[in-house]
Amino acid sequence: MSSHNDNTSPESSTAQAARLLWQAAQPDRRTVLWGLAWLILAAGLDAAGPVLGKYFIDRYLLPRDPMLSTMAALLIGVFITGSLASLLRYWQLTRLAGVAMRSVLRIREQVYGHVLRLPMSFFDQAITGQLVSRVTNDTESVKQLYVQVLFVMLDAMVMLGIMLVTMALLDVRLMLISAVMVPAVVAVVVGYGRLSGPAVARTRELRSQLNAQTAESIGGMVALQATGATARYGERYAEVNQAHYDSRLIEVRANAWLLRPALDLIHVLVLAVVIAAWGAQSEGLALDALQVGLLYAFVGSLGRVTEPLIQLTMQFSQLQQATVSAARVHTLLTQAQAERPHSTGQVTAGAVSLRELDFAYQAEQPILKKVTLDIAPGEFIGIVGPTGSGKSTLLSLLLRYYPLQDPAQLCVDGQPLGWLDEDAFRQAVGLVPQEPFLMAGSVRDNIAMGRPLSQEALELAATQAGASGFIARLSEGYDTVLGEGGARLAVGEKQLIAIARALAGQPKILLLDEATSHIDTATEQVVQQALQALRGKMTLIAVAHRLSTIREADRILVLQQGRVVECGPHAALMQITDGVYRRLVELQQLHEDELGDSPEGQAPPA
Secondary structure: OOHHHOOOOHHHHHHHHHHHHHHHHHHHHHHHHHHHHHHHHHHHHHHHHHHHHHHHHHHHHOOOOOOHHHHHHHHHHHHHHHHHHHHHHHHHHHHHHHHHHHHHHHHHHHHHHHHHOOOHHHHHHOOHHHHHHHHHHHHHHHHHHHHHHHHHHHHHHHHHHHHHHHHHHHOHHHHHHHHOHHHHHHHHHHHHHHHHHHHHHHHHHHHHHHHHHHHHHHHOHHHHHHOOOHHHHHHHHHHHHHHHHHHHHHHHHHHHHHOHHHHHHHHHHHHHHHHHHHHHHOOOOOHHHOOHHHHHHHHHHHHHHHHHHHHHHHOHHHHHHHHHHHHHHHHHHOOOOOOOOOOOEOOOOOOEEEEEEEEEEEOOEEEEEEEEEEEOOOOEEEEEOOOOOOHHHHHHHHOOOOOOOOHHHEEEOOEEHHHEOHHHHHHHEEEEOOOOOOOOOEHHHHHHOOOOOOHHHHHHHHHHHOOHHHHHHOOOHHHOEOOHHHOOOOHHHHHHHHHHHHHHOOOOEEEEEOOOOOOOHHHHHHHHHHHHHHEOOEEEEEEOOOHHHHOOOOEEEEEEOOEEEEEEOHHHHHOOOOOHHHHHHHHHHHHHHHHHHOOOOOOOOO
């Protein structure tokens, strides 16, 4: 993913994380509010323990007034309040953990659905491994953030507030001394955040880079081994891995210095000051009137104040990492989605009109310049040209992958392309890509792609694509599992499956993006026969580098440097002296003749 998505300040990360948490938890807000109420009750029961202990000491222990029944009742009360507080906390932990799981479920589905609706311009810059890390690792880290915020931090803050109120009721002066812990801990947390914050963000970014490099290397293992690049890529991976280790080490050192040791020191110092203040306050009084119970209550309450502060700070490291992850997920969710028009516009016949079409990915580098063409319904149009002439860009515009500044420059059936209803448009336009995408499912799954197609529709599409023959020879026919990327099929067979997939939706317009560039001559003939059979039934627009594929097209559009330089049927274009198309055909024929004289004697895959 482009770097701009990851450079967020700690302040913006916190705000983005909070916004994400709040939005995802909205359906469960009543559960959260009830959880807060029950946690307040649990904290109150916890605070009752030291108060009952003080009463026990002051009223019965020091005066040596052994009223066994009352003393037993007090001790049982302490046990019951502590047990109820623990049970309430356990109950709320499970309920709030459920809120966290459901919220993360919503976030993950939202992120995945959002990624599916992002424009192609986003994926032009995205790195697959980092994008996968957002959808999986970062959303999982958000679950930890929910657990920390909804239970640990919420419980700690409620307990802190209740205990400070209880201590104030016992002795305001000693409570103010104990309350010094709060700003001291805040100072520790702020110092920790300043020291480790950049390291945490860098660690997450480096982890994404490791994921991206791993996915890239595995996907390109054939090329790596063939070019002897495995050692170089191993060194590159080791450099990123070492940087990740160094960044993580900064976090660990910050944890070691600023979290538990600093908190323990603060606790000991405050405890010493409380005892000293109690002693000074009680100086000169008789031992039985020294309010030993007050000291017991304060020491017990101080422990209950310290524990939530320790919980808050000890979880801060994970909280910080999860906050960075949540901010990255939020940044991904703020990426503008591709426009999905919902209108009454339909593709009825398949006529395509281009009127002085201009397009540029970057304003200063135009790709298409004043392209004008009218395509009648059912016409077969071939598009050829040198590399970089704009062929695939034109196809991408026909697929509505990129928006046009002037929608009227590209129309289908007399309607601007951008005004057509999204679902109707996708159903009416089929695509056969240069690199066929096959899932690890069955032949049926790869042709249907989730559409509710009948067996007859699948078989018709396979027959039209010329794929029914080899599918029938597979062990389980249409139910044969193809393996990841269609590993059980040859390249040509994968392409025939892709053609069958495009035809299964019965499109009005079929686009082919160099669909024959990687297949053998025999499979190319099957594709040519399929195209001939489809002529007149749907509009065919084929970008081809292997020119024999579009030789029989009604018209061939020749692009050069983004402009239409020639247009006409094959025979007419071959009559143009020094024509671009004629030169391309002659060069390709010469190349095929040279290969024909070689021992391999195979046609080139362009």
